[in-house]
Amino acid sequence: MMKRSTSDILELFIVYIIIFLMLKEWLVPITQLTGTGYGEYILLFVGLALLVNVFYLPFWLVSIIKLLYISLFIFYTYTEKVALLSADSFHFFMEQIQVNAIALATLQLSDVTNPFRTLLLFILIWMLIYLIHQYLVTEANVFYFFMITVFFLATLDTFSEYDGGKAMVRVIILGLILMGILYVKRLGLLTGERLKLTTKLMLLTPFIIFVIVWGYFATLLPSYDSVWADPVAFVKETLGDEDNKKVGYGNNDEALGGSVADDDTKVFKALVPERQYWRMETKNIYTSKGWKDNPDQSFSTLSGGVVNTSLNQVMQPTQQAVIKNYEAGKALGIYAQAYVPATILANNANLQMTNTSEKITAPQTPMEEEYQILYEPIKNPIDSVRASTMADYQRNDAAVIENRTLPTTVPQRVRDLAQEITKDKDSVYDKAKAIELYFKNGEYTYDKLNVGTPAEDQDYVDQFLFETKRGYCDNFSTAMIVMLRSVDIPARWVKGFAPGTYQQKDPETGLEEYLVTNNEAHSWVEVYLPQVGWVQFEPTIGFTSLDMFAEDQPTEQEQQLEDKPEEEQTLEEEQQEQTTAAPSFFKKMSDLMYDYRLVGYILLLMAMIVAIAALFTRKLWLPGYYTRKFKRKAETDDNFMTMYEVLTQQLARYGYRRAQGETLHNFAQRVDQAYDTTAMRELTSVYEQLLYRKTHEITNFAQLKESWEYLINLTTG
Amino acid sequence: MNEQIEKILLNIDKVMIGKRNIAELSLVSLLAKGHVLLEDVPGVGKTMLVKALAKSINASFKRIQFTPDLLPSDVLGVSIYNPKTLAFEYREGPIMGNIVLADEINRTSPKTQSALLEAMEEATISIDGETKALGQPFFVMATQNPIEYEGTYPLPEAQLDRFLLKMKMGYPTETEEYELLTRMAEATPFAELTPVLHLDDILALQQQAEAVFIDATIRNYIVQIATATRNHKYIYLGASPRASLALMRACKAYALIQGRDYVTPDDVQYLAPYVFSHRLILKPEARYDDMMPEQIMERILAKVAVPARRVPVK
Incomplete structure (x- = not known):
């Protein structure tokens, strides 16, 4: 190895500081979006890994340092009050190894434990840094890394909540400076001269000043709005995937329809154990155009904050949510309710609930900044939910009577459709589920912009179901309710907010923080089931169901399973399987296809990325491929010529390209000089005879092949 | 390297220092039955080279010093009436040798020049209606002073075409010149030269x-180079088909x-400047841009694609 001077180490050090800053731009969104905690310790690992590279420590030492760090990190993150180097800690590691080994061996990848996932993340970072280091040392070029960083940020910025605008500017400036430094380094390598530090600085200073000044200047320039305002919406629509962006929360729903624009005004921030739908109020008078407030605005005061909604009452809530209100001070602000609400703990003692809409307000006093909700997660016992049939409805049940009426203007075809969808189902729950799933048959599109408003003599639901087939939550939820009611199932309309966007995990309390804006304003359906009560349904496509026994919400499901004793778990799993199999196999399959279409696209995308990566890195893997390929081939002139041509192509990829007017002999000389061999001339003279003499007996094929392999493998570096 | 040729070159090396490439090119010309035009100032060893070559192959060597008043008969020979035999007898001119050095060919009149060049082309001469064959092998090495010198008759282009190669000898390097002086101070190496080959061997080599x-593919490569000279922006008149033929030989x-x-293709690239340069007529622009034929040839060779791949059989 070349002797390394202090200035070399200094240069590498600076380069690695820049790379560290760029890697930081990778990790920040990753930790933010995936909810990974302890981002700063992971960053510390990156810094450590880069630092040991600067000093070229021996591989074994570096490995030990890194492994030690990873072990300590995992140990302190995942164990509590266990002394290091005790029997317990040993037990912890052994258990991890055992569990994960079994999970891997049985291919139950979802069973691997979090410590193992953490280990994999660290190893990934380790590999990434190793690759960067190799590129730096052998080629003094990190263009790929730079390019991928930009691509990564652009993708995240476009497709996720992460705002990469500033990060992008930072990365571009850092990346350009890094490329400048490495360019000067390559100049030094190319000329074979050792550039002095002052020379390097002289070359670099104007460049760096230029990049920074222009980078800054560029951010000041006015920029046009993008020509294509929101490609994401288009992509998502094409993929059939939707996100939770919504209209603002309004009070008047009497005339629904028309397009809505995004509004990211913050409403509140919620600290919850897990994601929650936020129930604000319900409505049950459908007018063919929208939902009318109930004329009965009587209310009752909440005593001690206890919420007495028509939902099943909870006596001893186990969960607690903290709401930090952005609308503090607003009169008539509505207090959010989590499912299933039990108590609202607010400083304001004047909370009251409108009896019909179950809206909680404090009319006399402005809203406070923070209040707490005690609640219990929805746990509908699945067998009773599925057991009840239409015959079980009590004729004189007020909830049934009030939530089953439809205006006569609802067209017959809506009723016929509802009949058609539900006719094969016996239980009320299955009927409701069938209608909920009906919207996922591929005909309906989630759209906030191109949504029709019903004409004077037109029904809002009829227009959506049969004509426009595009809409947002109001369309889906209202349509579902109207269809339910047309087959005599009582249902009501719930207004509120979707769970919001995940912000961070509070390390102290372990609560997750969600930000709810007007974009999260949402509406869904509550169906009244005999003997069970109100059960929530989510017909809007793209939204995950909010009821706990739905299949497509694995995280919540897992969460729920963990909360239960072992015997119950197996029991419930079996029941779930029954549920999933019951509502028509084909329907289920089409749902699955729909749900996994995204997976298909992702696989396709990954295949494309792999193909492109293979194309770009072909100079690295092609030699190995060719060596294997020609090992088996017969020793003929033709094969020798092909081998030689393959070699020249590979050399060209590696930068040794024969000029148009250059003879093979001169080219071979050039290559031999570069690699300090005679192999290329040896091969070339045989090739020349074959090419220009047309007859030649190859007698030393084995030797030629050896030279050929030697050369072609040289090109991989 | 051919063994016989190697012997000749080693022999010439005894008297010439550092001019191996010129000797080699002379041999190229000899074996290709062509002739050589050497353009250089006097005193760089042109004569010595030819003499050494002639002696090495045991050939008869003749030398013609061209002057403005030289007549064709001084070159070709003349028939003189012999009163004894009552017949015209042919007296051989200096051209009747195997290796002829035509010194300072551009000093003589076009008339005499063309007499020599015709003989070179035909390898025969006609005197008084009688055709006489010249020696076999027959190799002319003509020298000329750079044409900027006064009192010269520049050879017309058509005549230049008769020479297979044109080359420049150039001054030796300082060390070579020093080496030359050292060697000459001690002995006269030329006198010690002995023939290494027979004339018949040369004929066989030819x-x-x-x-x-x-x-x-290489014949096509030559054609491509010739075509490129005809289409070049600096060239008024490119290489003729005769030039292509000459290059191939x-x-x-x-x-x-x-x-x-x-x-x-290496052979083609090496020889093309020597074969083509003197046959090109440059446009005035070339002179403005300070371009010499050799430089233009270099550019052309860098551009024309070398056949270095198998051509798919159609």
């Missing part, structure tokens, strides 16, 4: 050179000298 294989001879029985 035949071998003709038999050297030249692949279609030269390449074969050179390949033989290199010990090969086939021609490679």
Whole structure:
């Protein structure tokens, strides 16, 4: 190895500081979006890994340092009050190894434990840094890394909540400076001269000043709005995937329809154990155009904050949510309710609930900044939910009577459709589920912009179901309710907010923080089931169901399973399987296809990325491929010529390209000089005879092949 | 390297220092049955080279010093009436040798020049209606002073075409010159030169050179180079088909000298400037841009694609 001077180490050090800053731009969104905690310790690992590279420590030492760090990190993150180097800690590691080994061996990848996932993340970072280091040392070029960083940020910025605008500017400036430094380094390598530090600085200073000044200047320039305002919406629509962006929360729903624009005004921030739908109020008078407030605005005061909604009452809530209100001070602000609400703990003692809409307000006093909700997660016992049939409805049940009426203007075809969808189902729950799933048959599109408003003599639901087939939550939820009611199932309309966007995990309390804006304003359906009560349904496509026994919400499901004793778990799993199999196999399959279409696209995308990566890195893997390929081939002139041509192509990829007017002999000389061999001339003279003499007996094929392999493998570096 | 040629070159090396490439090119010309035009100032060893070559192959050597008043008969010979035999008898001119040095050919009148050049082309001369064959092998090495010198009759282009190669000898390097002085101070190496080959060997080598294989792709390469000279922006008149032919013959001879029985593009690239440069007529623009024919040839060779791949059989 070349002797390394202090200035070399200094240069590498600076380069690695820049790379560290760029890697930081990778990790920040990753930790933010995936909810990974302890981002700063992971960053510390990156810094450590880069630092040991600067000093070229021996591989074994570096490995030990890194492994030690990873072990300590995992140990302190995942164990509590266990002394290091005790029997317990040993037990912890052994258990991890055992569990994960079994999970891997049985291919139950979802069973691997979090410590193992953490280990994999660290190893990934380790590999990434190793690759960067190799590129730096052998080629003094990190263009790929730079390019991928930009691509990564652009993708995240476009497709996720992460705002990469500033990060992008930072990365571009850092990346350009890094490329400048490495360019000067390559100049030094190319000329074979050792550039002095002052020379390097002289070359670099104007460049760096230029990049920074222009980078800054560029951010000041006015920029046009993008020509294509929101490609994401288009992509998502094409993929059939939707996100939770919504209209603002309004009070008047009497005339629904028309397009809505995004509004990211913050409403509140919620600290919850897990994601929650936020129930604000319900409505049950459908007018063919929208939902009318109930004329009965009587209310009752909440005593001690206890919420007495028509939902099943909870006596001893186990969960607690903290709401930090952005609308503090607003009169008539509505207090959010989590499912299933039990108590609202607010400083304001004047909370009251409108009896019909179950809206909680404090009319006399402005809203406070923070209040707490005690609640219990929805746990509908699945067998009773599925057991009840239409015959079980009590004729004189007020909830049934009030939530089953439809205006006569609802067209017959809506009723016929509802009949058609539900006719094969016996239980009320299955009927409701069938209608909920009906919207996922591929005909309906989630759209906030191109949504029709019903004409004077037109029904809002009829227009959506049969004509426009595009809409947002109001369309889906209202349509579902109207269809339910047309087959005599009582249902009501719930207004509120979707769970919001995940912000961070509070390390102290372990609560997750969600930000709810007007974009999260949402509406869904509550169906009244005999003997069970109100059960929530989510017909809007793209939204995950909010009821706990739905299949497509694995995280919540897992969460729920963990909360239960072992015997119950197996029991419930079996029941779930029954549920999933019951509502028509084909329907289920089409749902699955729909749900996994995204997976298909992702696989396709990954295949494309792999193909492109293979194309770009072909100079690295092609030699190995060719060596294997020609090992088996017969020793003929033709094969020798092909081998030689393959070699020249590979050399060209590696930068040794024969000029148009250059003879093979001169080219071979050039290559031999570069690699300090005679192999290329040896091969070339045989090739020349074959090419220009047309007859030649190859007698030393084995030797030629050896030279050929030697050369072609040289090109991989 | 061909062994016989190697012997000749080693022999010449005894008296010439550092001019191996010129000697080699002379041999190319000899084996390709062509002639050489050497353009250089006097005193750089042109004569010594030719004499050494002639002596090495045991050939008869003649020398003609061209002057403005030289007549064709001074070159070709003359028939003189012999009163004794009552018949005209032919007195051989200096051209009747195997190797002829035509010194300072541009000092004589066009009339005498053309007499020599015609003889070179035909390898025969006609005196008084009688055709006489010249010696076999027959090799002329003409020298000329750079044409900027006064009192010269520049050779017309058509005449220049008769020379297979034109080359410049150039001054030796300082060390070579020092080496030359050292060697000459001690002895007269030329006197010690002995023939290493017989004339018949040269004739046989000429035949071998003709038999050297030249692949279609390389013939095409030569054509491409010739075509490129005809389309070049600095060239008024490009290489003629005769020039292409000459290049092919030269390449074969050179390949033989290199010990090969086939021609490679390297041969073509090496010889093309020597074969083509003196046959090109440059446009005035070339002179404005300070371009010499050799430089233009270099550019053309860098541009024309070398045949270096298998051509798919159609």
